[in-house]
Amino acid sequence: MKPPVFDYLRCESAAQALEALHQYGDDxxxxxxxxxxxxxxxxxxxxxxxxADIMRVKELAxxxxxxxxxxxxxxxxxxxxxxxxxxxxxxxxDVPLLAKALPFTxxxxxxxxxxxxxxLAHADPSSELPxxxxxxxxxxxxxxxxxxxxVGARDFFTGLLETDRKSNELIESVEFPCASSGETFAFRxxxxxxxxxxxxxxxxxxxxxxxxxxxxxxxxRPEVRSWPRLAGSALADALNQLAWExxxxxxxxxxxxxxxxxxxxxxxxAIGEAxx
Amino acid sequence: xxxxxxxxxxxxxxxxxxxxxSGFAQPRxxxxxxxxxxxxxxxTHVGCEHGVCGxxxxxxDGRAIRSCLTLAVQADGCDLVTVEGLTQREAELSLxxxxxxxxxxxxxxxxxPGILMSFDVxxxxxxxxxxxxxxxxxxxxxxxxxxxxxxxSAMRDVxxxxxxxxxGDHV
Numbered sequence: 001m002k003p004p005v006f007d008y009l010r011c012e013s014a015a016q017a018l019e020a021l022h023q024y025g026d027d028x029x030x031x032x033x034x035x036x037x038x039x040x041x042x043x044x045x046x047x048x049x050x051x052a053d054i055m056r057v058k059e060l061a062x063x064x065x066x067x068x069x070x071x072x073x074x075x076x077x078x079x080x081x082x083x084x085x086x087x088x089x090x091x092x093x094d095v096p097l098l099a100k101a102l103p104f105t106x107x108x109x110x111x112x113x114x115x116x117x118x119x120l121a122h123a124d125p126s127s128e129l130p131x132x133x134x135x136x137x138x139x140x141x142x143x144x145x146x147x148x149x150x151v152g153a154r155d156f157f158t159g160l161l162e163t164d165r166k167s168n169e170l171i172e173s174v175e176f177p178c179a180s181s182g183e184t185f186a187f188r189x190x191x192x193x194x195x196x197x198x199x200x201x202x203x204x205x206x207x208x209x210x211x212x213x214x215x216x217x218x219x220x221r222p223e224v225r226s227w228p229r230l231a232g233s234a235l236a237d238a239l240n241q242l243a244w245e246x247x248x249x250x251x252x253x254x255x256x257x258x259x260x261x262x263x264x265x266x267x268x269x270a271i272g273e274a275x276x
Numbered sequence: 277x278x279x280x281x282x283x284x285x286x287x288x289x290x291x292x293x294x295x296x297x298s299g300f301a302q303p304r305x306x307x308x309x310x311x312x313x314x315x316x317x318x319x320t321h322v323g324c325e326h327g328v329c330g331x332x333x334x335x336x337d338g339r340a341i342r343s344c345l346t347l348a349v350q351a352d353g354c355d356l357v358t359v360e361g362l363t364q365r366e367a368e369l370s371l372x373x374x375x376x377x378x379x380x381x382x383x384x385x386x387x388x389p390g391i392l393m394s395f396d397v398x399x400x401x402x403x404x405x406x407x408x409x410x411x412x413x414x415x416x417x418x419x420x421x422x423x424x425x426x427x428x429s430a431m432r433d434v435x436x437x438x439x440x441x442x443x444g445d446h447v
Contacts, residue, residue, distance in 0.1 A: 001325040005282040008303035008349050016277045031350075038345045039326040042306075051303070053350060083339070107416030109394060110327060112339040113346065194415040 003041035009052040014059050014143065017170055020052045022145045025167040028052055032078055035106060035114035036122040054170075055079050065094060065178065072178040073139075074098070078171055082111035082119070082129075094178045097136060097203060100187040101128040107195040117171045120156070123163045123221070126197040128189070130157055131216035134224050135203040138176045142169040157221035182208050186273035188266040189216075192253065199254045200262035206274040213271065215263060218246040229275060239267040280349055288352045292317060293361030301348035308332040310348035311358060319359040319389050323418070330417035333390035334358050340394040340416075359389035362396060372396060372434050379430035383421035391417050395431050403438045410435075 011017040020028055029048040031037060032055055040046045054060055060079040065072050074095050076085060082105055085091060085098065092099040105128045106114055119129040120140060133140070133153035140156050142149055142165055153174075156164050165171060179185070189201040201216035206229065214224045223246060230238050243260035250256050280286045285300035292315055299314030306325070311317050311334065323331035325344045332343040335357040362370045369377065372395055382388045391414065398405055398413050405413075410431045414424060 002306065002309070003304040003347075005302070005304050007282050008280040008347070010278045010280070010349070012277055031347075034347070034350070035327060035342070035345050038306075038347065041304075042326050042344070055350065103412070107330070108413055109330060109333050109340045109342055109416040110345070112341050113336075194412065 001042040001044075003038065004044055004047050006041075006048055007050045009050060011052055011054050011057055014054070014057055014170065014172065015145075017052050017054050017057065018143060018145045018168075020050065021168045021170055024050050030054055030078075030121070030170060032115040032118040032121075033081060033113040034118075035110045036118065036124070060172065062173070063088065065090075066175070068175070071180075073175040074178060075173050075175045076116045077173045078115065078117040080115060080117070082106070082114050082116055083108070085116055086111065095136070095176045096179055097132050097185040097187060097205060098176055100185060101132045101201075101203060104128050104187070104189045104191075104195065104198070104201070110195075117174055120153075120174060121163065121165065121171050123157050123161050124197065125157075125160060125220050125222065126199075126201070126217040128187075128198065128201055128203075128216060131201055131203050131214050131222040132187075133174060133176070134222040135205055135212055135214035136176050138174055140174050141172045142166070143172040144168045144170070148172065154224060160220040162220075184274045184276075186270040188270045190262050190266060200259055200266060202263070202266040202270045204267075204270040204274040206271070211271055211275070213242070213267060215242070215246060215267075218248055218259065218263065220247075230271075231275070235268070235271060236264070239264045242267070286349065288314075288348050290315075290351055290353070291355045293357055299348075303347065303349050305348045306344055307334075307336075307346040307348050307351050308343035310351075311343060311356070314348075317358050317360055321386055321389055323386070328418070329387070330390045330394070331387050333393045333417070335361075335393055335397060338397070340397045340413075357393070357396075359392055362392060370396075371437065372399065372431075375430040375433045375437075376427070379426045379433065381422060381427040381430040382419075387417055387419045387421075391419070391427060395434075398431070399434055399438065403435060403442075405431075405435055407432065 027049040031051040031053045060077045062077040086102045138153040186204045189198045198217040203214045205212040211227045243263035248256040248259040289298040321331040323329035327345045
Protein backbone atom coordinates (compact mmCIF):
# COMPACT_ATOMS: atom_id res chain seq x y z
CA MET A 1 0.00 0.00 0.00
CA LYS A 2 1.56 3.24 -1.16
CA PRO A 3 0.21 6.78 -1.20
CA PRO A 4 -1.24 8.17 -4.45
CA VAL A 5 0.64 11.04 -6.12
CA PHE A 6 0.53 14.56 -4.71
CA ASP A 7 2.55 17.76 -4.77
CA TYR A 8 4.38 18.50 -1.52
CA LEU A 9 4.80 21.94 0.01
CA ARG A 10 7.21 22.39 2.90
CA CYS A 11 5.91 25.46 4.74
CA GLU A 12 8.28 27.67 6.68
CA SER A 13 5.60 29.91 8.20
CA ALA A 14 1.94 29.63 9.17
CA ALA A 15 1.21 32.36 6.60
CA GLN A 16 2.48 30.08 3.82
CA ALA A 17 0.20 27.27 5.00
CA LEU A 18 -2.78 29.65 5.15
CA GLU A 19 -2.00 30.97 1.67
CA ALA A 20 -1.86 27.41 0.34
CA LEU A 21 -5.17 26.56 2.05
CA HIS A 22 -6.69 29.70 0.53
CA GLN A 23 -5.46 28.68 -2.92
CA TYR A 24 -6.24 24.95 -2.91
CA GLY A 25 -9.07 24.53 -0.35
CA ASP A 26 -10.35 20.96 -0.21
CA ASP A 27 -7.70 19.75 -2.67
CA UNK A 28 -5.08 20.35 0.01
CA UNK A 29 -4.44 18.47 3.22
CA UNK A 30 -2.30 19.85 6.02
CA UNK A 31 0.41 17.32 6.91
CA UNK A 32 1.60 17.49 10.51
CA UNK A 33 2.79 14.24 12.09
CA UNK A 34 0.94 12.23 9.47
CA UNK A 35 0.10 9.34 11.79
CA UNK A 36 -3.52 9.29 10.64
CA UNK A 37 -3.15 11.03 7.28
CA UNK A 38 -0.36 8.89 5.84
CA UNK A 39 -2.19 5.71 6.86
CA UNK A 40 -5.26 7.10 5.05
CA UNK A 41 -3.11 7.94 2.03
CA UNK A 42 -1.55 4.46 2.03
CA UNK A 43 -5.02 2.95 2.04
CA UNK A 44 -6.11 5.44 -0.67
CA UNK A 45 -8.96 6.65 1.51
CA UNK A 46 -7.99 10.25 0.72
CA UNK A 47 -6.47 11.61 -2.48
CA UNK A 48 -5.46 15.23 -1.96
CA UNK A 49 -3.72 17.04 -4.84
CA UNK A 50 -1.37 18.83 -2.46
CA UNK A 51 0.09 18.18 0.99
CA ALA A 52 1.33 21.17 2.99
CA ASP A 53 3.82 20.08 5.66
CA ILE A 54 3.71 22.33 8.75
CA MET A 55 6.10 20.41 11.01
CA ARG A 56 9.01 22.82 10.39
CA VAL A 57 6.96 25.92 11.21
CA LYS A 58 8.42 27.24 14.46
CA GLU A 59 5.48 29.51 15.28
CA LEU A 60 3.19 26.44 15.34
CA ALA A 61 5.49 24.52 17.69
CA UNK A 62 4.53 26.44 20.84
CA UNK A 63 3.61 24.58 24.04
CA UNK A 64 2.82 26.97 26.86
CA UNK A 65 0.39 27.89 29.60
CA UNK A 66 -1.51 31.09 28.96
CA UNK A 67 -4.05 33.10 30.91
CA UNK A 68 -7.49 33.66 29.41
CA UNK A 69 -10.49 35.07 31.32
CA UNK A 70 -8.38 34.82 34.50
CA UNK A 71 -7.99 31.08 34.03
CA UNK A 72 -4.86 29.20 33.01
CA UNK A 73 -4.92 27.12 29.85
CA UNK A 74 -2.38 24.82 28.23
CA UNK A 75 -2.01 25.92 24.62
CA UNK A 76 -0.67 23.31 22.21
CA UNK A 77 0.39 24.42 18.74
CA UNK A 78 -0.36 22.49 15.57
CA UNK A 79 3.19 21.14 15.21
CA UNK A 80 3.53 19.83 18.79
CA UNK A 81 3.79 16.06 19.03
CA UNK A 82 1.85 14.00 21.53
CA UNK A 83 5.13 12.78 23.03
CA UNK A 84 6.28 16.34 23.67
CA UNK A 85 3.08 17.08 25.56
CA UNK A 86 3.28 13.83 27.54
CA UNK A 87 6.89 14.55 28.51
CA UNK A 88 5.92 17.96 29.87
CA UNK A 89 6.75 17.72 33.58
CA UNK A 90 3.86 19.91 34.72
CA UNK A 91 1.24 18.10 32.59
CA UNK A 92 -0.02 15.85 35.42
CA UNK A 93 -0.76 18.88 37.61
CA ASP A 94 -1.86 21.27 34.84
CA VAL A 95 -4.13 19.04 32.74
CA PRO A 96 -4.37 15.70 34.59
CA LEU A 97 -6.95 14.23 32.22
CA LEU A 98 -4.63 14.76 29.27
CA ALA A 99 -1.81 13.11 31.22
CA LYS A 100 -4.06 10.12 31.90
CA ALA A 101 -5.40 9.79 28.34
CA LEU A 102 -2.26 10.42 26.24
CA PRO A 103 -0.64 7.07 27.12
CA PHE A 104 -3.68 5.43 25.45
CA THR A 105 -3.28 7.55 22.30
CA UNK A 106 -1.59 5.25 19.82
CA UNK A 107 1.77 3.78 20.74
CA UNK A 108 4.95 5.56 21.77
CA UNK A 109 6.19 5.08 18.20
CA UNK A 110 3.20 6.98 16.76
CA UNK A 111 3.07 9.56 19.57
CA UNK A 112 6.65 10.49 18.68
CA UNK A 113 5.39 11.97 15.42
CA UNK A 114 1.63 12.34 15.81
CA UNK A 115 0.39 15.74 16.93
CA UNK A 116 -2.41 16.66 19.35
CA UNK A 117 -4.01 19.02 16.83
CA UNK A 118 -3.68 16.43 14.07
CA UNK A 119 -5.68 13.94 16.12
CA LEU A 120 -8.39 16.57 16.60
CA ALA A 121 -8.36 17.35 12.86
CA HIS A 122 -8.76 13.66 12.01
CA ALA A 123 -11.78 13.45 14.39
CA ASP A 124 -11.91 9.71 14.75
CA PRO A 125 -14.80 9.03 17.14
CA SER A 126 -12.77 6.33 18.93
CA SER A 127 -9.70 8.45 19.53
CA GLU A 128 -8.86 9.79 22.96
CA LEU A 129 -7.90 13.42 22.33
CA PRO A 130 -11.23 14.60 20.88
CA UNK A 131 -12.91 12.96 23.89
CA UNK A 132 -10.64 14.76 26.35
CA UNK A 133 -11.11 18.05 24.50
CA UNK A 134 -14.90 17.69 24.75
CA UNK A 135 -14.97 16.71 28.43
CA UNK A 136 -12.65 19.59 29.38
CA UNK A 137 -14.44 22.04 27.08
CA UNK A 138 -11.22 22.79 25.19
CA UNK A 139 -11.04 25.58 22.62
CA UNK A 140 -9.74 25.09 19.10
CA UNK A 141 -8.26 28.04 17.22
CA UNK A 142 -8.84 28.03 13.46
CA UNK A 143 -6.85 30.43 11.31
CA UNK A 144 -7.40 31.55 7.71
CA UNK A 145 -5.73 34.24 5.61
CA UNK A 146 -8.29 36.85 6.72
CA UNK A 147 -8.37 36.13 10.46
CA UNK A 148 -8.99 33.50 13.09
CA UNK A 149 -11.79 32.16 15.27
CA UNK A 150 -12.16 29.93 18.30
CA VAL A 151 -14.56 27.01 18.50
CA GLY A 152 -15.42 24.97 21.57
CA ALA A 153 -14.54 21.30 21.20
CA ARG A 154 -18.16 20.26 21.77
CA ASP A 155 -19.17 22.24 18.67
CA PHE A 156 -16.04 21.38 16.66
CA PHE A 157 -16.73 17.68 16.15
CA THR A 158 -19.72 17.37 13.84
CA GLY A 159 -19.66 13.70 12.85
CA LEU A 160 -17.58 10.73 11.77
CA LEU A 161 -14.19 12.20 10.70
CA GLU A 162 -16.01 15.52 10.27
CA THR A 163 -15.37 18.84 11.97
CA ASP A 164 -16.46 22.45 11.84
CA ARG A 165 -13.18 23.39 10.09
CA LYS A 166 -13.76 25.16 6.77
CA SER A 167 -11.69 24.14 3.75
CA ASN A 168 -9.51 27.30 3.97
CA GLU A 169 -8.83 26.99 7.71
CA LEU A 170 -5.83 25.67 9.63
CA ILE A 171 -6.11 24.29 13.16
CA GLU A 172 -3.54 26.61 14.66
CA SER A 173 -3.70 25.44 18.27
CA VAL A 174 -5.87 23.89 20.95
CA GLU A 175 -6.29 25.16 24.51
CA PHE A 176 -7.09 22.87 27.40
CA PRO A 177 -8.19 24.58 30.64
CA CYS A 178 -5.85 23.76 33.53
CA ALA A 179 -7.38 21.92 36.46
CA SER A 180 -8.80 24.02 39.29
CA SER A 181 -8.58 22.91 42.89
CA GLY A 182 -11.36 20.48 43.78
CA GLU A 183 -11.50 19.03 40.27
CA THR A 184 -10.58 15.38 39.82
CA PHE A 185 -10.26 13.27 36.71
CA ALA A 186 -10.22 9.69 35.51
CA PHE A 187 -9.77 7.89 32.21
CA ARG A 188 -10.62 4.30 31.26
CA UNK A 189 -10.42 2.48 27.96
CA UNK A 190 -10.98 -0.98 26.52
CA UNK A 191 -9.18 -1.80 23.27
CA UNK A 192 -7.95 -4.94 21.51
CA UNK A 193 -4.43 -4.09 22.66
CA UNK A 194 -3.11 -1.11 24.57
CA UNK A 195 -2.77 1.81 22.15
CA UNK A 196 -5.27 0.60 19.59
CA UNK A 197 -8.43 2.53 18.87
CA UNK A 198 -10.86 2.32 21.77
CA UNK A 199 -13.82 -0.02 21.68
CA UNK A 200 -15.15 2.24 24.42
CA UNK A 201 -13.25 5.01 26.22
CA UNK A 202 -14.56 6.96 29.21
CA UNK A 203 -13.24 10.30 30.45
CA UNK A 204 -14.54 11.86 33.66
CA UNK A 205 -14.16 15.23 35.30
CA UNK A 206 -15.64 15.57 38.79
CA UNK A 207 -16.14 18.76 40.76
CA UNK A 208 -17.68 19.21 44.19
CA UNK A 209 -21.11 19.65 42.56
CA UNK A 210 -21.13 17.61 39.40
CA UNK A 211 -19.74 14.91 37.17
CA UNK A 212 -18.93 15.43 33.48
CA UNK A 213 -18.66 12.11 31.68
CA UNK A 214 -17.60 11.61 28.07
CA UNK A 215 -17.81 8.45 25.98
CA UNK A 216 -15.54 7.77 23.02
CA UNK A 217 -16.21 5.04 20.48
CA UNK A 218 -19.94 5.08 21.21
CA UNK A 219 -21.20 7.38 18.46
CA UNK A 220 -19.94 9.35 15.46
CA ARG A 221 -18.35 11.87 17.86
CA PRO A 222 -17.62 12.07 21.58
CA GLU A 223 -20.78 12.12 23.70
CA VAL A 224 -20.70 14.23 26.86
CA ARG A 225 -23.16 14.29 29.76
CA SER A 226 -23.23 16.45 32.84
CA TRP A 227 -24.72 14.94 35.98
CA PRO A 228 -24.95 15.85 39.66
CA ARG A 229 -22.61 13.79 41.85
CA LEU A 230 -24.60 10.58 41.56
CA ALA A 231 -23.72 7.45 43.50
CA GLY A 232 -25.09 3.99 44.18
CA SER A 233 -28.14 2.86 42.23
CA ALA A 234 -28.80 6.37 40.86
CA LEU A 235 -25.37 6.29 39.21
CA ALA A 236 -25.89 2.75 37.91
CA ASP A 237 -29.25 3.80 36.42
CA ALA A 238 -27.74 6.90 34.80
CA LEU A 239 -24.92 4.86 33.25
CA ASN A 240 -27.36 2.24 32.01
CA GLN A 241 -29.54 4.93 30.46
CA LEU A 242 -26.47 6.50 28.82
CA ALA A 243 -25.44 3.11 27.43
CA TRP A 244 -28.87 2.66 25.84
CA GLU A 245 -28.96 6.23 24.48
CA UNK A 246 -25.80 5.76 22.45
CA UNK A 247 -26.19 4.48 18.88
CA UNK A 248 -23.96 1.48 19.61
CA UNK A 249 -23.56 -1.04 16.83
CA UNK A 250 -22.10 -4.47 16.20
CA UNK A 251 -18.84 -4.55 14.28
CA UNK A 252 -15.79 -6.77 13.88
CA UNK A 253 -14.38 -5.64 17.24
CA UNK A 254 -17.37 -5.96 19.52
CA UNK A 255 -21.13 -6.17 19.55
CA UNK A 256 -23.45 -3.47 20.86
CA UNK A 257 -24.30 -5.47 23.98
CA UNK A 258 -20.64 -5.66 24.99
CA UNK A 259 -20.22 -1.97 24.29
CA UNK A 260 -23.15 -1.16 26.61
CA UNK A 261 -21.50 -3.36 29.22
CA UNK A 262 -18.27 -1.38 28.82
CA UNK A 263 -20.06 1.97 29.17
CA UNK A 264 -21.55 0.78 32.48
CA UNK A 265 -18.42 -0.92 33.85
CA UNK A 266 -15.79 1.60 32.73
CA UNK A 267 -18.17 4.41 33.68
CA UNK A 268 -18.48 3.03 37.23
CA UNK A 269 -14.72 2.57 37.51
CA ALA A 270 -13.87 6.03 36.17
CA ILE A 271 -16.46 7.88 38.25
CA GLY A 272 -15.45 5.81 41.28
CA GLU A 273 -11.85 6.88 40.82
CA ALA A 274 -12.66 10.54 40.15
CA UNK A 275 -15.07 10.81 43.10
CA UNK A 276 -12.98 8.78 45.56
CA UNK B 277 8.58 27.50 1.05
CA UNK B 278 9.88 24.63 -1.01
CA UNK B 279 7.53 22.97 -3.45
CA UNK B 280 8.14 19.45 -4.70
CA UNK B 281 6.16 18.40 -7.74
CA UNK B 282 4.53 14.99 -7.79
CA UNK B 283 6.32 13.58 -10.84
CA UNK B 284 9.78 14.92 -10.14
CA UNK B 285 12.47 13.06 -8.21
CA UNK B 286 13.89 15.18 -5.43
CA UNK B 287 17.24 14.82 -3.72
CA UNK B 288 16.79 13.77 -0.09
CA UNK B 289 19.78 13.95 2.23
CA UNK B 290 19.86 12.11 5.54
CA UNK B 291 22.36 10.79 8.02
CA UNK B 292 21.92 7.02 8.05
CA UNK B 293 23.66 5.22 10.91
CA UNK B 294 26.15 8.06 11.22
CA UNK B 295 26.92 8.33 7.53
CA UNK B 296 25.79 11.15 5.19
CA UNK B 297 23.65 9.60 2.48
CA SER B 298 21.42 10.90 -0.27
CA GLY B 299 18.91 9.47 -2.70
CA PHE B 300 15.97 10.45 -4.86
CA ALA B 301 12.34 10.45 -3.86
CA GLN B 302 9.03 11.53 -5.31
CA PRO B 303 6.81 13.20 -2.70
CA ARG B 304 4.72 10.01 -2.39
CA UNK B 305 7.68 7.80 -1.48
CA UNK B 306 7.49 6.37 2.03
CA UNK B 307 10.56 6.65 4.22
CA UNK B 308 10.56 2.85 4.60
CA UNK B 309 10.86 2.44 0.82
CA UNK B 310 13.47 5.20 0.58
CA UNK B 311 15.66 3.47 3.16
CA UNK B 312 15.29 0.06 1.53
CA UNK B 313 15.25 0.85 -2.19
CA UNK B 314 17.20 4.09 -2.49
CA UNK B 315 19.72 3.62 0.31
CA UNK B 316 19.84 -0.18 0.10
CA UNK B 317 19.46 -0.71 3.85
CA UNK B 318 17.08 -3.66 3.76
CA UNK B 319 17.30 -4.52 7.45
CA THR B 320 14.20 -2.38 8.02
CA HIS B 321 11.19 -4.57 7.25
CA VAL B 322 7.85 -3.53 5.84
CA GLY B 323 4.72 -5.20 7.17
CA CYS B 324 1.28 -3.60 7.19
CA GLU B 325 2.15 -0.17 5.76
CA HIS B 326 -0.43 1.59 7.86
CA GLY B 327 1.27 1.90 11.20
CA VAL B 328 -0.19 -1.09 13.03
CA CYS B 329 2.48 -3.79 12.99
CA GLY B 330 5.66 -1.89 13.89
CA UNK B 331 8.00 -3.91 11.65
CA UNK B 332 9.25 -0.74 9.92
CA UNK B 333 10.15 1.08 13.16
CA UNK B 334 13.39 3.08 12.94
CA UNK B 335 14.89 5.96 14.91
CA UNK B 336 14.48 9.48 13.58
CA ASP B 337 16.35 12.18 15.50
CA GLY B 338 16.68 9.77 18.43
CA ARG B 339 13.05 8.69 18.65
CA ALA B 340 11.43 5.43 17.56
CA ILE B 341 9.00 6.09 14.70
CA ARG B 342 7.08 4.25 11.98
CA SER B 343 8.96 4.68 8.70
CA CYS B 344 5.81 3.62 6.79
CA LEU B 345 3.89 6.57 8.27
CA THR B 346 6.59 9.05 7.29
CA LEU B 347 7.35 10.40 3.84
CA ALA B 348 10.94 10.47 2.65
CA VAL B 349 10.54 14.20 1.94
CA GLN B 350 9.61 14.79 5.60
CA ALA B 351 12.86 13.16 6.74
CA ASP B 352 15.07 15.38 4.60
CA GLY B 353 18.02 16.50 6.74
CA CYS B 354 17.16 14.15 9.62
CA ASP B 355 19.31 11.71 11.55
CA LEU B 356 18.17 8.12 10.95
CA VAL B 357 19.26 4.95 12.70
CA THR B 358 18.17 1.55 11.44
CA VAL B 359 18.90 -1.96 12.70
CA GLU B 360 22.15 -1.95 10.73
CA GLY B 361 23.30 0.85 13.02
CA LEU B 362 23.15 -1.36 16.11
CA THR B 363 25.91 -3.67 14.94
CA GLN B 364 28.02 -1.05 13.17
CA ARG B 365 28.62 0.59 16.47
CA GLU B 366 30.10 -2.55 17.99
CA ALA B 367 31.16 -4.78 15.09
CA GLU B 368 29.27 -7.62 16.72
CA LEU B 369 25.76 -8.21 17.99
CA SER B 370 24.80 -5.63 20.60
CA LEU B 371 23.95 -6.46 24.20
CA UNK B 372 20.26 -6.26 23.28
CA UNK B 373 20.65 -8.46 20.19
CA UNK B 374 22.59 -11.08 22.15
CA UNK B 375 19.85 -11.12 24.80
CA UNK B 376 17.17 -11.56 22.13
CA UNK B 377 19.09 -14.54 20.76
CA UNK B 378 19.70 -16.06 24.20
CA UNK B 379 16.03 -15.78 25.21
CA UNK B 380 14.74 -17.16 21.90
CA UNK B 381 12.92 -13.85 21.43
CA UNK B 382 12.58 -14.36 17.69
CA UNK B 383 11.65 -17.15 15.38
CA UNK B 384 11.04 -15.90 11.84
CA UNK B 385 12.64 -12.57 12.73
CA UNK B 386 10.43 -10.39 10.58
CA UNK B 387 9.30 -8.13 13.44
CA UNK B 388 12.69 -8.12 15.17
CA PRO B 389 14.41 -5.09 13.56
CA GLY B 390 11.50 -2.85 14.53
CA ILE B 391 11.39 -4.16 18.10
CA LEU B 392 15.15 -3.67 18.44
CA MET B 393 14.87 -0.05 17.38
CA SER B 394 12.13 0.65 19.95
CA PHE B 395 13.96 -1.21 22.73
CA ASP B 396 17.26 0.51 21.89
CA VAL B 397 15.62 3.87 22.66
CA UNK B 398 14.00 2.52 25.84
CA UNK B 399 17.25 1.15 27.28
CA UNK B 400 19.09 4.40 26.63
CA UNK B 401 16.37 6.81 27.73
CA UNK B 402 14.88 4.81 30.57
CA UNK B 403 17.34 2.19 31.88
CA UNK B 404 15.19 1.86 35.02
CA UNK B 405 12.15 0.84 32.95
CA UNK B 406 9.60 -1.37 34.70
CA UNK B 407 8.06 -4.49 33.18
CA UNK B 408 5.00 -2.38 32.41
CA UNK B 409 7.18 0.16 30.57
CA UNK B 410 8.59 -2.70 28.47
CA UNK B 411 5.09 -3.96 27.69
CA UNK B 412 3.91 -0.44 26.76
CA UNK B 413 6.72 -0.10 24.23
CA UNK B 414 6.23 -3.65 22.94
CA UNK B 415 2.50 -2.96 22.46
CA UNK B 416 3.52 -0.99 19.39
CA UNK B 417 4.77 -4.16 17.71
CA UNK B 418 3.15 -7.32 16.43
CA UNK B 419 5.00 -10.65 16.66
CA UNK B 420 3.20 -13.74 15.39
CA UNK B 421 5.83 -16.27 16.49
CA UNK B 422 6.85 -15.80 20.09
CA UNK B 423 3.87 -14.68 22.15
CA UNK B 424 5.94 -11.76 23.51
CA UNK B 425 7.02 -13.40 26.79
CA UNK B 426 10.52 -14.17 25.54
CA UNK B 427 10.89 -10.72 24.00
CA UNK B 428 9.91 -9.14 27.31
CA SER B 429 12.35 -11.29 29.28
CA ALA B 430 15.18 -10.46 26.83
CA MET B 431 14.62 -6.77 27.48
CA ARG B 432 14.32 -7.34 31.24
CA ASP B 433 17.64 -9.19 31.13
CA VAL B 434 19.32 -6.29 29.33
CA UNK B 435 17.98 -3.72 31.78
CA UNK B 436 19.08 -5.87 34.73
CA UNK B 437 22.55 -6.17 33.21
CA UNK B 438 22.70 -2.39 32.79
CA UNK B 439 21.64 -1.97 36.41
CA UNK B 440 24.29 -4.36 37.74
CA UNK B 441 26.92 -2.66 35.56
CA UNK B 442 25.84 0.84 36.64
CA UNK B 443 28.87 2.97 37.16
CA GLY B 444 30.95 0.63 35.00
CA ASP B 445 31.36 0.47 31.24
CA HIS B 446 28.47 1.55 29.09
CA VAL B 447 26.70 -0.83 26.75
